[in-house]
Amino acid sequence: MTQPINQPVTPAIQQLQMQGIVKRFPGVLAVNQVDFEVRAGEIHALLGENGAGKSTLMKMLYGLYQPDAGRILLNGAPVNIRSPHDAIQQGIGMIHQHFMLVPSLTAAENVALGMRSSRGLVLDTDRVGAQLRELAARYNLKVDPDIPVWQLAVGEQQRVEILRALYRGAALLILDEPTAVLTPQEVDDLFRVLRQMTADGHALIFISHKLHEVLAISQRVTVLRDGQKVATIPTAGATRLKLAEMMVGRPVVLEYERQPVQRGAARLSLHEVSARNDRGHEGLRQVSLRLCSGEIVGVAGVSGNGQRELAQVIAGLRPITGGSIQVDGRPVTTADPAAINALGVSHIPEERMVDGVIKEFTVAENLVLQEHGHPRFTRAGLFMNFRRIGEACREAIKAYEIKTPGGDTPIKNLSGGNIQKLVLARELSRRPQVLIAAQPTRGVDIGATEYIHRRLLAERDRGTAILLISEDLDEILALSDRILVMYEGRIVGEIPREQVNIQQLGALMAGSSPARPGD
Amino acid sequence: MIEQILTASVFASTIRLATPYILAGLGETFSQRSGVLNLGVDGVMLMGAFFAFYTALITGSAVLGVIAALGVGLILGLATAFISVTLKAEQGISGIGIYLFGLGMSELLFQQWIGTPKSVTGFPDIFIPGLSDIEFLGIGEIFFQHNILVYVAFLLIPLSSFVLNHTTLGLMIRAVGQNPQAADAMGVNVTRVRYATVAFCGVMAALAGASLSIALLKVFQQNLTSGLGFIAVALVYFGRWRPYGILAGALLFSFVNAVQLQISAIGLDVPSEFAVMAPYVITIIALVFASKQTEKPTALTRPFERGE
Numbered sequence: 001m002t003q004p005i006n007q008p009v010t011p012a013i014q015q016l017q018m019q020g021i022v023k024r025f026p027g028v029l030a031v032n033q034v035d036f037e038v039r040a041g042e043i044h045a046l047l048g049e050n051g052a053g054k055s056t057l058m059k060m061l062y063g064l065y066q067p068d069a070g071r072i073l074l075n076g077a078p079v080n081i082r083s084p085h086d087a088i089q090q091g092i093g094m095i096h097q098h099f100m101l102v103p104s105l106t107a108a109e110n111v112a113l114g115m116r117s118s119r120g121l122v123l124d125t126d127r128v129g130a131q132l133r134e135l136a137a138r139y140n141l142k143v144d145p146d147i148p149v150w151q152l153a154v155g156e157q158q159r160v161e162i163l164r165a166l167y168r169g170a171a172l173l174i175l176d177e178p179t180a181v182l183t184p185q186e187v188d189d190l191f192r193v194l195r196q197m198t199a200d201g202h203a204l205i206f207i208s209h210k211l212h213e214v215l216a217i218s219q220r221v222t223v224l225r226d227g228q229k230v231a232t233i234p235t236a237g238a239t240r241l242k243l244a245e246m247m248v249g250r251p252v253v254l255e256y257e258r259q260p261v262q263r264g265a266a267r268l269s270l271h272e273v274s275a276r277n278d279r280g281h282e283g284l285r286q287v288s289l290r291l292c293s294g295e296i297v298g299v300a301g302v303s304g305n306g307q308r309e310l311a312q313v314i315a316g317l318r319p320i321t322g323g324s325i326q327v328d329g330r331p332v333t334t335a336d337p338a339a340i341n342a343l344g345v346s347h348i349p350e351e352r353m354v355d356g357v358i359k360e361f362t363v364a365e366n367l368v369l370q371e372h373g374h375p376r377f378t379r380a381g382l383f384m385n386f387r388r389i390g391e392a393c394r395e396a397i398k399a400y401e402i403k404t405p406g407g408d409t410p411i412k413n414l415s416g417g418n419i420q421k422l423v424l425a426r427e428l429s430r431r432p433q434v435l436i437a438a439q440p441t442r443g444v445d446i447g448a449t450e451y452i453h454r455r456l457l458a459e460r461d462r463g464t465a466i467l468l469i470s471e472d473l474d475e476i477l478a479l480s481d482r483i484l485v486m487y488e489g490r491i492v493g494e495i496p497r498e499q500v501n502i503q504q505l506g507a508l509m510a511g512s513s514p515a516r517p518g519d
Numbered sequence: 520m521i522e523q524i525l526t527a528s529v530f531a532s533t534i535r536l537a538t539p540y541i542l543a544g545l546g547e548t549f550s551q552r553s554g555v556l557n558l559g560v561d562g563v564m565l566m567g568a569f570f571a572f573y574t575a576l577i578t579g580s581a582v583l584g585v586i587a588a589l590g591v592g593l594i595l596g597l598a599t600a601f602i603s604v605t606l607k608a609e610q611g612i613s614g615i616g617i618y619l620f621g622l623g624m625s626e627l628l629f630q631q632w633i634g635t636p637k638s639v640t641g642f643p644d645i646f647i648p649g650l651s652d653i654e655f656l657g658i659g660e661i662f663f664q665h666n667i668l669v670y671v672a673f674l675l676i677p678l679s680s681f682v683l684n685h686t687t688l689g690l691m692i693r694a695v696g697q698n699p700q701a702a703d704a705m706g707v708n709v710t711r712v713r714y715a716t717v718a719f720c721g722v723m724a725a726l727a728g729a730s731l732s733i734a735l736l737k738v739f740q741q742n743l744t745s746g747l748g749f750i751a752v753a754l755v756y757f758g759r760w761r762p763y764g765i766l767a768g769a770l771l772f773s774f775v776n777a778v779q780l781q782i783s784a785i786g787l788d789v790p791s792e793f794a795v796m797a798p799y800v801i802t803i804i805a806l807v808f809a810s811k812q813t814e815k816p817t818a819l820t821r822p823f824e825r826g827e
Contacts, residue, residue, distance in 0.1 A: 064704070064825055085706035100701035102694045104814075113694050114705035117687050164705075 013091050013171040013203055014075050015039050016061075021070035023056055030056045032227040033070075038172065043194060043204045045218035045235070047211075049247055049445040050416060053227040054207045055097070058174045061205075062094040063087040085114075093170025095161045097177045103150035107143055107160045108132060111167050128167075135163055139193050154181040154303060162193065172203040179213055181303050184473070184506035191217050209247070209446075210474070211240045223247055248446045256453060259461050261481045261497075264293030267465035268314065268345070268434045273323035275313050277489075283309040285489040286323065291434065291465045296456065298480030299469040302509050306489035307469045308350055311438040314467070315347040316340040317355075327434060341370060344433035348423055348440050350469070356423045357411050364393040364407040367426050396425040401451060417448030424452060428459065435459060438469040453479060473505070487511045524781050527657030532777035533770060534673075535665055535735060539564070539727040539744075540769035541672040543751035544758065545679050546723025548765060551755055552683065553716040554696040554818035555603055558614025560724045561748025562621020563595045567725025568732035569625040572739040573632060575639045581733050584639075585668075588729035589722055595621070596721020600714045607822035618748070626741045636740060641733040642666040668730040679762040692716055696816030699823040709823045724748065750802060757805045759814045768805070775801065 016038050023031040031053040038044040048054045059065045061072065063081040071078050074090060081087050087094070094100075101110050108129035117124045129145035136143050141159045149157060158178065165173050175194075179187045194204055194217060208214050214221055215235060223230040223246040230246045244252045268291040277283030284306050291297055301307050312318035314325065316337040324333045327343045335343075349355035357366045368377050368389055377392070379385050393407035400421045404414055411419060420440065427435065437456060441449040456479060460466055470476050476483055477500060485493040485508040493508040495501075543560050550557045567588035575584035595617065602613045644664050651663035683689040691712050694702040699709045727748075732739045750772060758764025775797050782789055 062704075083706070084704045085708070088706045094704065096704065100698070100704040102698045102701050103817075104697050105690070105694065109690060110701075110705075112687070113690055113702060114707040115687075121686050121688065123685050123687055123690060 012075075013040060015073075016075075016092075016172055016203065017073040018057070018061065019071050019073065021057060021060060021072075022068045023053075023060060023065060024068050028227075030227050031060070031067075034224065034227075034229045036222055036229070037232075038203045038205055040171070040201050040203045041198050042220065043198055043206050043218045045206045045208060045214040045221040046224065047208060047214050047221055047243060047247060048224035049209060050443050051226075051445065052224040052247075054224055055176055056227075057224070058094065058176060058205065058207060061087070062092060062174060088168055088170075091169060091171040092174070093165030093168060093172070094174040095158065095165065095176060095178055097180065099154075099157050099161055101149045101157055101160060104148060106146050106148055107152070107163075108145035110149060110160060111145075111164045115168070132163055132167060135166055139163075139166070139196060141193060155183070155186045158182070158190070166197075170202075172205070173197070174205045174207070176207045177209070178206070179208065179210065181471070183302055183509040184502055185510055187213070211243050214243065215240065225249055244446065252446060253450060256457060256478060258457060262294045262461075262463075263481075264463060264465075266290050266292050267328060268467070269326045270314070271324045271326075273313060273320050273325060275309050275318055275320045277306075277309055283489050284313065284320075287489070287491055288323075289484060289491060291467055293433070293463045293465045294460060295481040296460050296466040296468050296479050298476035298483045299467065299486055300473060300476045300483055300505060300509060301471070301486035303471050305486045307471070307486055308438070309489070310486070311347065311350065311436050311467075311469050314340075314436050315345065315349075317347075341430075344430075346427035346430060346432035346435045348420075348427055348435070348437045350438035350442070352416075352420055352423055357419060359412040360410060362408045362410055363397070363402070363404050363414070363422060364389050366411050366422060367393050367396055367407075369426065371430070392429075396422070396429065400425040400455075415445070417444040420444050420452065421448060424455060428455070432464060435464050435466045436469070437466060439471065440468070441470075441472065441475060449475075473502075485509055523785055524778060526781070527660045529777045529781045530657065530661045531664065532780065533774045534661060535669055536773035536776050537766075537769040538669050538672045538730045538735065539747055540751055540754060540772055541676065541765060542668075542727035542730060543724050543748055544754040544765040544769060545672075545675055545762060546720035546727075547752050547755045548679065548758070548760055548762060549683075549692065549716040549723075550720035551819055552696045552760055552816055553692045553713050554699060554816050554821060554823075555600075555713055555717050555720075556610045556614065556752075556820045557599055557603075557617075557717060557720050558611055558749075558752060559595070559599055559617025559621065560614075560720070560727075560751055561744050561746060562618035563592055563599075563721050563724035564728035564731070564744045564748045565621045565625040565742070566591050566595060567728030568743050569628055569728075569739055570725075571729035572639060572732040573628070575641060575733045576633070576637060579640070581640070581642045584641075584733045585726065585729050588725040592722040592725025592728075593718055594721075595725070596718035597714070599721060600717035604710055604713045604717065604822070610820045622742060625743075629739060629741065633739070636738060638738045639733055641737040642668060645670070666734045668726070668734045672730070673766075676762045676766050683762065693816075695823075696818055699818050699821075700825075703823070703825055713823075724751075727751070746799075750799070753802045753806060756815075757802070760816065761814070771801070 018036040021031055021034045034057055046054045056065065060067045063083045063086050072081060079090060081090065108125040111132060112123060112125050112128045118127060132145045141163060143156060143159050143163060149160060178190060182190060198204060206218055215238065218235045220232060221235050221238060222232040225247060240254060244254065270287055270289050272286040272288055273284055274282065274286055275284040287310060299307055309318060313320050316335055320333065324331060326332065327345055332340050332343065353359060371377060372384065377385050377389050390407055397404060402421045403418050440452055456466060468479055481497050483495045483500065484491050485505065487509065543564060547557060547560055570591045571584035571588035574587035575581050599617055602608045603610050644666050647663040651659045653659035683692065691702065691707050694707060695709050695712045703709050731743055754765055754768040757768040
């Protein structure tokens with residue numbers, strides 16, 4: 001082992017500085033002349049939109065990328081970090097946004113991976129496990145070291161990652177969007193652990209785009225925008241509005257004005273619908289719901305609790321094993337996606353790059369993916385009418401504020417926000433009766449998010465029935481008229497907008513079921 | 520009739536014929552566990568078989584033959600690693616390329632350097648003192664009267680299983696095959712691990728070839744392996760990427776081989792083509808049932824790119 005861990009770690013990093021860091025990718029200046037500094041005992045937040053360069057900057061600190069210019073100083077002395085191995089040697093750890101765990105290995109094996117064993121060539125996972133338990137007890141992080149990681153919930157997997165970094169003697173820990181997959185209670189627990197770590201003298205870098213979290217946990221905050229540093233300011237005295245403005249570069253609106261709900265007739269109803277997930281296990285269990293015209297129903301839940309399957313069964317993309325689905329009173333239980341589309345159901349898929357668009361196709365081609373056979377876009381029903389397609393495309397680009405050089409640009413050259421606007425344009429252009437919006441603003445910048453949210457609210461006011469499936473609780477709270485909570489494939493609670501209580505919502509998301517309203 | 524077929528000597532041949540499957544299959548297991556599909560095994564086997572045979576023919580030493588095979592296997596293994604790990608070439612197609620290279624090259628060298636069919640003394644059978652005399656159920660004959668490579672192959676099974684499951688190296692191999700990004704983030708050198716496993720796969724394939732040409736058959740001819748290396752690749756899937764699974768599959772196939780030889784030896788009226796086809800048909804059936812395994816290395820055939 002590189003370092004004994006039975007005693008509290010005595011961190012050796014007093015100060016880390018990054019100076020004049022530059023990183024270019026083909027066609028993009030991802031990080032441009034950025035200075036950054038973090039000290040022992042502080043939590044320094046790194047705030048910025050997707051694509052602002054936060055992760056890229058930190059990946060350079062962890063040796064995953066090499067900077068094109070600039071230098072890194074540890075306690076005042078320049079260091080060369082060429083690989084994660086070097087970073088670990090220097091006492092730097094990183095908790096990645098997509099956990100860097102091997103699912104088939106146990107927690108102890110994941111921790112032992114890449115470390116020298118106390119038994120030479122033979123593994124000492126039993127000893128690692130025992131030490132892990134001690135460390136877990138000290139930080140009050142409950143983890144069973146002997147269970148394969150894939151069987152752990154996401155929150156537990158994150159605890160394994162944190163313990164691993166501590167076990168390896170990380171004095172400086174980079175946390176890349178660590179709250180993205182956690183329930184509100186888990187976020188509180190995480191913050192408690194982070195505070196304890198700084199009290200022990202660790203230096204922490206907290207990457208986030210969530211303003212209230214940055215305000216709650218950090219002592220200083222550095223804001224990045226378009227690869228450049230906007231400023232580093234003390235968190236005390238900063239406000240959400242000020243930080244949002246620094247992030248986006250213009251004043252932003254954080255709350256939407258909304259009309260009172262005008263609930264109409266039921267458009268979509270599910271009756272005890274069950275379905276299997278990709279692993280062949282029960283992904284949806286007897287889900288019943290009713291979606292009416294003119295309302296937005298939010299589906300909240302921690303990732304992987306059946307939300308994806310729910311959207312797919314409604315869109316006809318996943319066979320169901322029980323129950324029934326009706327659109328406007330018509331059974332669509334066994335209908336194919338085209339038939340469901342024809343009944344006025346639109347779907348904004350969760351994985352937009354996989355299920356939403358064809359990456360290599362142009363903006364125009366992606367826009368007519370479904371309706372390419374419509375008389376509007378064909379000549380004699382056989383040949384594509386490129387003039388009409390071009391016109392429709394120009395209209396959509398204008399109406400939906402899609403930033404693209406033109407209609408014949410391959411979609412893969414657009415930013416996430418603009419691709420999502422294009423998907424929205426395609427799905428809304430058909431004037432749907434029912435809209436399934438799955439993670440509509442994941443990975444989308446604040447500007448586009450604001451636009452998409454306004455558009456969804458406008459659709460609701462027009463009378464569309466909208467099912468909003470999101471792991472972003474802020475989004476659910478901002479838009480929904482009613483909130484359903486999913487846990488392990490079931491709907492475990494329903495909360496009307498007026499009665500929302502974050503504690504209760506969090507408890508439902510975590511699977512503890514307090515008395516439901518109406519029970 | 521059953522007694523005529525299932526004799527002690529058939530079981531002894533089963534053990535003996537399992538050797539090349541086990542050696543090549545174990546090598547392939549390490550390669551695939553680290554995420555690299557090596558389809559060139561059959562070609563490397565042919566090259567190993569040829570160089571072992573040629574060296575044994577010239578020098579009269581089977582040991583030198585094995586050493587020559589190991590050297591050739593190492594070179595071809597490193598070449599495969601360079602192609603699939605460093606150059607990140609598509610592994611299925613480049614593997615077929617290695618196979619065709621081995622097939623053609625071994626044939627060409629045979630024509631140029633040897634020409635006419637010859638045979639070598641090769642490795643003698645070693646009778647294990649005490650054990651080889653056991654008459655009960657023919658145990659002595661079945662298990663303890665074989666050449667050295669047979670014993671080596673069988674001893675390598677528990678050893679491989681131990682290395683994969685109980686050593687730091689095995690942990691690194693498994694991690695690199697399941698999630699190379701995670702292994703890299705933990706300071707494991709993904710490239711080095713894959714070079715090691717693919718080179719080892721080459722060495723084992725060449726040794727499997729040598730076991731055919733200087734221990735089992737003691738001859739060399741064009742396409743000596745007749746696709747045995749591909750069966751070994753299939754065995755890895757069949758055996759769910761586990762050394763003991765390889766053992767089970769190897770014994771199944773070598774048993775079918777041995778029975779087929781016995782049937783033609785006693786002159787039964789079964790078209791021999793059926794028997795020749797049998798292993799391949801069984802392979803396909805086995806693969807259909809083995810294809811939905813979760814043990815499969817998730818990064819199999821995927822080159823590693825840091826920071827993705």
